[in-house]
Amino acid sequence: MIDMPCVIFAGGKSSRMGKNKALLPFAGFNTLAEYQYKRLSKIFSNVSISCKDKSVFSFDANFIEDKKVSSVFAPTLGFVTVFDTLGTEKIFVLSVDTPFVSQREIEKIILADNAAADAVIAKTDEGVQPLCGIYSKNLQAKFLQMLHENNHKLGYLLKNSKTTYVYFPDSKPFLNMNHPKDYQKALKILTHY
């Protein structure tokens, strides 16, 4: 088991999906959030779900609700709340909508962790995967500043921080469900498992 706390980000608007993607049925589970929580709990000893409102979920988990200080919808608010709540040096984050990031990818990222890095982030030929990797609490001041400035570009933060990128030649595990067609594609992949 990996000691570093894992946080699943699941507090977005799902505007492109048209309905809360964390609540879509997935792989025999009532919701994608529950699927992610259960499978990641076999890899990490401590898993939390960063969200806006835990009452939408009908399973037990460690939920961390975004601070109500802001009406912002962006992972930045999740990061600020999570670092304040968990008080740990480093967290492993994964977006709720990437169900195919497996133990293999996670372990490669954990292995690349190093004392000099404030972030260790997956990268594929399609680009940086900011919600798959390790973030250090050292970045909390920057997250607070981003909130303050209403700038929520994680790519910008990573470019201007001590970031180690971990390259994956195969981008398939990083399939990200933004639109209904991505969900359909993921369901199709499941049937071939």
Ligand SMILES: Nc1nc2c(ncn2[C@@H]2O[C@H](COP(=O)(O)OP(=O)(O)OP(=O)(O)O)[C@@H](O)[C@H]2O)c(=O)[nH]1
């Ligand atoms: N805790 C928390 N998570 C968020 C917030 N905004 C986005 N996320 C999560 O960050 C991840 C990446 O965001 P997107 O893929 O853009 O998801 P989204 O923002 O729900 O979808 P769109 O509205 O279509 O952009 C998703 O897993 C979201 O649930 C937020 O305000 N708080």
Ligand SMILES: [Mg+2]
């Ligand atoms: Mg979004």
